[in-house]
Amino acid sequence: MSTALLLSALVGGLANGAVYALVALGLTLIYGVLHIINFAHGSLLMLALYASWILWSALGVSPYVALVLLAPLFFALGYALQRWVIGPAGQGRDANVLLVTLGVSIVIDNLALAVFGPATRTVDIPLATSTIDLGVMYLPLPRLIAFVAALLLSGGLWLLLNRTDLGRAIRAVARESDAARLVGIRVAHIHAVTFGIGTASVAAAACLLLPSFYVSPDAGYAFVLVAFTVVVMGGMGSFPGALLAGLVIGVIESFSGLWFGPSLAPIGIYAAFALVLLFRPTGLFGARA
Amino acid sequence: MLLEVTGLAAGYGALPVLRDVTMAVGQGEIVAVLGANGAGKTTLNRVLSGLLRPRAGVIRFDETLITTANPEAIVSAGLIHVPEGRRIFARHTVEENLLLGAYRRGRTRRARNLARIYALFPRLSERRSQVAGSLSGGEQQMLAIGRGMMAEPRLMILDEPSLGLSPRLVDEMFDLVGSLAGDGTAILIVEQNVVRTLDLASRAYVLENGRIALQGEAATLARDPVLRQTYLGV
Numbered sequence: 001m002s003t004a005l006l007l008s009a010l011v012g013g014l015a016n017g018a019v020y021a022l023v024a025l026g027l028t029l030i031y032g033v034l035h036i037i038n039f040a041h042g043s044l045l046m047l048a049l050y051a052s053w054i055l056w057s058a059l060g061v062s063p064y065v066a067l068v069l070l071a072p073l074f075f076a077l078g079y080a081l082q083r084w085v086i087g088p089a090g091q092g093r094d095a096n097v098l099l100v101t102l103g104v105s106i107v108i109d110n111l112a113l114a115v116f117g118p119a120t121r122t123v124d125i126p127l128a129t130s131t132i133d134l135g136v137m138y139l140p141l142p143r144l145i146a147f148v149a150a151l152l153l154s155g156g157l158w159l160l161l162n163r164t165d166l167g168r169a170i171r172a173v174a175r176e177s178d179a180a181r182l183v184g185i186r187v188a189h190i191h192a193v194t195f196g197i198g199t200a201s202v203a204a205a206a207c208l209l210l211p212s213f214y215v216s217p218d219a220g221y222a223f224v225l226v227a228f229t230v231v232v233m234g235g236m237g238s239f240p241g242a243l244l245a246g247l248v249i250g251v252i253e254s255f256s257g258l259w260f261g262p263s264l265a266p267i268g269i270y271a272a273f274a275l276v277l278l279f280r281p282t283g284l285f286g287a288r289a
Numbered sequence: 290m291l292l293e294v295t296g297l298a299a300g301y302g303a304l305p306v307l308r309d310v311t312m313a314v315g316q317g318e319i320v321a322v323l324g325a326n327g328a329g330k331t332t333l334n335r336v337l338s339g340l341l342r343p344r345a346g347v348i349r350f351d352e353t354l355i356t357t358a359n360p361e362a363i364v365s366a367g368l369i370h371v372p373e374g375r376r377i378f379a380r381h382t383v384e385e386n387l388l389l390g391a392y393r394r395g396r397t398r399r400a401r402n403l404a405r406i407y408a409l410f411p412r413l414s415e416r417r418s419q420v421a422g423s424l425s426g427g428e429q430q431m432l433a434i435g436r437g438m439m440a441e442p443r444l445m446i447l448d449e450p451s452l453g454l455s456p457r458l459v460d461e462m463f464d465l466v467g468s469l470a471g472d473g474t475a476i477l478i479v480e481q482n483v484v485r486t487l488d489l490a491s492r493a494y495v496l497e498n499g500r501i502a503l504q505g506e507a508a509t510l511a512r513d514p515v516l517r518q519t520y521l522g523v
Contacts, residue, residue, distance in 0.1 A: 168385050169392065172378050179376040182338055183440065184364030184393035 008137040009254045015143035017250020018150035022205040023223050024230035024242040025154055026198030029161075032237030033174040033194040034082075036094065039101040042224030043108035044199050048074055048206030049215035050112060056123045056210075063123060064145065067207035071200045078199025083192035112217040120216040128211040142211040149208050154243055157201065161239065170194055174237070226253075229269060233276050235286025245284060248272070291316050291444055291475050292337075292368070297346030299336045306332040307499045310346070314444060319466070319476045321486045321507065323520065324496035330479045331373060333496070334448050337477075338370035339363045351443070365393045367443035371450070373479075375433045379422030383413055386421050386432055390439030398441070406435045427458040434465065444475040451482050463489055483520045487511040 023045060030038045051070055055061040061069075085104065090097035127145075131138040161167035172180040173190045181187055205223075213219070230249055234241025249269055256268025276284065290313040297310040306329045314320045324330050335341040337348065339360035348356045350368050358366075378386050387406055391399040407414035410431050416424060421432060430450060437445055447466065451459045463485055470476050480486040487493060487507045495503035495516060503516060510516055 165388070165392070168381065168389055171381065172389055175380060176376055176378055178340060179372060179378065180389075181340060181360040182364070182370050182372055182376070183389050183436065184361040185389075186359075186361050 004136045005258065006255075008139075009258045010251060011134075011137070011139055012143060013251035013254025014247060015139075015147040015250070016254065017247035018147045018154075019205050019208055019246075020223070020226050020230050020250055021243045021246025022150040022153060022201055022208070023227040024234070024246050025157060025239065026201040026205075027224075027227050028231045028234065028237055028239065028242040029157075029201075030195055030198040031231065032239075033170055034097075034191050036086075036090070036097045036101065038195075038198070039098065040081075040105040040108065041198070041202060041227065042220030043105040043112075044074070044078070044220070045202045045206050045223055046112060046215065046217065046220035047108055048203035049210055049213075049219055050116060051203070052207045052210045053121055053123060053215050056125070057121075062125055062127070063207045063210040064127075064149075067149075067204050070203045070207060074203035075196040075200035077196075079192045079196035081199070082195035083188065086195070087188060087191060109217055109220075116217065118217060120214045122214045123210055125211060140212060142208075146208040146212070150205065153201065153204055157197070158239060160197075166193070226269065229273050233273055233283055235283030238283065238285035241283055241285030290314065291318075291351055292477070293347075293349040294337075295347045295349075297333075297336065297343050297348065299332055299341055299343045299346075301332075301341075305344075305499065307336070307343075310496075310499075310501055312494050312501065312504070314475050314477050316443075317470060317473045317475055318492070319470045319478065319490045321490035321493040322477065322479045322496060323483055323486065323493055323516075325520075328496040329499040330496055331448065332499075334370055334372070334446050334479065337363075337368065337446060361393065364440055367441060368446070369437045369440045369442035369444070370446040371433050371437040371448060373448035373452070375429045377421045377424075377429055377432050377436065379420070381421055382418050383421050383424070383432060384417040386436050387413070387439050390436035391441075394439070394441060399439070402439045402441065406438055409438075410435055426453050427455070427461075430454060430458075430462065438469070442474055444477060445469065446477045446479070448479050449481060450478070451480060451485070459485070483516075484511075 027038060027041050030036065048070055052063045052066045055066045056063060081104065086097060086100050089100045128142050130141040132141055132144060161170060169180070169185045169190055172185060173187055177187055226249060230242055230245045233249065234245035252268045252272050253265050257265035260267055292314040294310060294312045297307055298305065299307040310333065322330055322333065332341065336343050339358055342357060347354065350366055353366065355363055355366065378389060387403055388399060391402055412428055413432060413435055416428070421429065424432060434450065450466065451462050454462060459482065466476055466478065467489055478486060478490065487510060490507040492505065493507045493510050494501050503510065503513065
């Protein structure tokens with residue numbers, strides 16, 4: 001196997017992995033702070049893919065520009081969803097919350113099917129087909145942009161969590177929710193803000209994906225299953241864990257596609273997943289049980 | 290009176306815990322709440338800080354009704370609860386814990402309060418960038434009180450502040466509480482250490498099975514034969 005082929009698999013895997021990480025960061029943040037598993041995450045990704053596609057097909061807005069519009073919009077959507085649907089309906093019981101997020105996902109998926117039909121759609125922007133000559137290989141420009149932007153957004157998210165008042169409050173609610181109330185933090189608001197941030201990052205990931213991907217009512221599944229794997233492999237609720245596991249899984253998927261063929265690529269992901277859990281049951285960065 | 294509680298009842302589910310509790314704390318006064326485990330002390334604190342809604346009764350803080358107020362409104366009003374078991378944010382740094390204490394206060398006041406706390410607790414200042422979970426038990430208790438002071442309390446509820454401290458640290462703790470009250474902060478202190486607490490407080494309430502069984506001047510209660518027998522075994 002040629003060096004160029006291996007290198008391009010590595011680079012392509014890293015690019016996919018960064019987007020997996022961004023999708024997984026939203027999921028792991030919501031789990032870490034609200035202690036809920038958000039089954040609607042994939043559906044929200046799909047919804048954002050459609051939103052970005054509509055902006056392109058109706059107004060000619062590039063998905064990269066759409067990111068700037070859709071991230072705040074989806075923050076508001078996520079905030080409202082948690083504050084007025086998932087939070088009140090869940091009533092603090094884990095099983096309820098699980099079913100409510102599953103219900104929200106079924107509603108969104110079927111609405112998309114009813115409105116857009118089952119057809120697969122893509123955007124066609126000149127940028128999507130340009131490549132960069134790396135000497136030994138050609139790298140499609142959208143993957144490079146996705147990689148860099150996903151890492152920048154992850155870094156921004158990390159700074160938000162660790163260097164701001166809001167981030168301090170979010171981390172306080174995650175660990176000691178009663179003590180957080182006693183210093184005057186509005187826990188329901190912080191829960192909704194966190195859900196909003198998770199939803200905004202999934203919308204950003206959608207905009208980065210769209211130029212090299214497609215959208216259909218079931219487009220979310222392909223990513224969210226991998227994102228769940230990333231979250232568990234990194235350690236539930238761990239930010240650096242999700243980032244590292246996302247990149248690792250992207251690269252593993254890419255190499256396993258090279259050896260076993262693209263349709264069998266997921267084998268590598270789940271083999272690695274099983275291995276990690278065998279030796280570290282709580283994931284790479286998980287708290288030791 | 291700064292805090293006035295009248296006919297308070299509270300509980301969890303079908304279980305009533307507090308019944309007809311009436312009490313008050315004046316400006317700058319130190320008042321103690323004594324009682325055995327399960328008498329309802331923690332429930333009383335949870336109700337006063339807004340974590341638990343009462344079933345009946347009225348709570349006034351500085352003439353304002355706060356019976357059904359949210360915890361954040363109660364914190365903003367200046368009634369600060371330093372919870373039992375310290376409940377610091379273990380993975381945040383010492384400084385982040387203190388800053389969170391002033392979450393409802395503006396940035397300038399926060400910076401000023403932080404400087405004041407560091408001057409009062411030099412050990413917290415030395416460890417400001419350390420993770421709070423790595424502090425010793427005594428330092429964690431200092432941090433919990435420092436975090437409460439960051440909010441500029443007018444009344445501070447201290448829940449078992451001497452729990453798990455060495456005798457020397459218990460002395461320091463009681464000295465600190467005395468000096469806080471000297472600066473004008475009213476204190477409602479819930480303690481197992483009956484002798485030291487009655488020595489410090491001006492008045493005390495004794496909770497038994499969720500009711501106030503005994504109340505009065507701390508000095509008088511300290512000589513009360515029933516109280517001495519129940520809590521001191523003498």
